[in-house]
Amino acid sequence: MTQTDNAERLKELGSGKIWKLLLKYSLPAVVGTVVSAVYNIIDSIVIGHAIDDPNVVSGIAVTFPVMNLATALGMLIGAGSATRVSIVMGQNNKRGAEIILGNSVQLTVLIGVTYITLFAIFLDPILRIFGASPNSLPYAREFLLWVLPGMVLMNLTFSYNNVMRATGYPGKAMYTNMIGAVMNAILALCSSSDSIGASKVPLARATYPCSSQPSSS
Numbered sequence: 001m002t003q004t005d006n007a008e009r010l011k012e013l014g015s016g017k018i019w020k021l022l023l024k025y026s027l028p029a030v031v032g033t034v035v036s037a038v039y040n041i042i043d044s045i046v047i048g049h050a051i052d053d054p055n056v057v058s059g060i061a062v063t064f065p066v067m068n069l070a071t072a073l074g075m076l077i078g079a080g081s082a083t084r085v086s087i088v089m090g091q092n093n094k095r096g097a098e099i100i101l102g103n104s105v106q107l108t109v110l111i112g113v114t115y116i117t118l119f120a121i122f123l124d125p126i127l128r129i130f131g132a133s134p135n136s137l138p139y140a141r142e143f144l145l146w147v148l149p150g151m152v153l154m155n156l157t158f159s160y161n162n163v164m165r166a167t168g169y170p171g172k173a174m175y176t177n178m179i180g181a182v183m184n185a186i187l188a189l190c191s192s193s194d195s196i197g198a199s200k201v202p203l204a205r206a207t208y209p210c211s212s213q214p215s216s217s
Contacts, residue, residue, distance in 0.1 A: 025170045027170075028173060028174035031177075032173065032174050035174075035180075038185075042185050062130050066119065066126060069115075070115060071154070071155075073111055074156075077155065081159055081166075085167060089167060104163070108155045109156070124141065157176070160173075
């Protein structure tokens with residue numbers, strides 16, 4: 001990444017044709033959104049086949065509102081950071097953009113640790129509010145206990161990817177999501193392939209690779 005390359009990308013954002021910029025920046029964002037949805041689909045498919053029990057998939061479905069809430073917090077910080085970075089980069093204030101990125105990382109980690117702690121303490125009541133039954137609650141709890149620690153990494157990905165797009169690199173932001181989706185699918189399949197038919201063990205092992213999933217907005 002050279003200074004000349006950065007200057008050309010900033011010039012393009014300031015003087016390029018609107019329809020070309022919309023296509024260039026919106027299509028990778030759409031692909032990233034679709035890829036982020038694939039994570040949950042992979043979880044349901046792999047775990048549903050690994051354990052022959054409808055309560056397993058039911059338990060995973062109950063956790064989606066919790067994961068969506070964490071995703072929303074990551075999008076909040078990522079979208080706000082990208083907007084501020086776009087403004088200061090338009091003013092040729094590179095130092096200001098670096099400060100905003102650093103603040104967004106700190107805020108992401110702080111909020112992530114806070115909600116993970118709260119979820120861990122009040123996990124069962126939260127899952128019951130979202131509809132977990134006595135049969136699906138153990139699976140939902142186990143799934144989230146593996147996924148929760150990785151949500152901080154997921155939210156950091158939101159911040160970095162949004163800022164990456166705002167500074168003129170929508171393709172790189174899309175590729176990071178695609179790499180994560182492929183790795184998630186491969187690791188989830190490998191984690192559960194040798195333990196299909198067991199009770200809860202495949203659930204924990206199959207969901208572990210998903211705990212560090214990147215997402216996109």
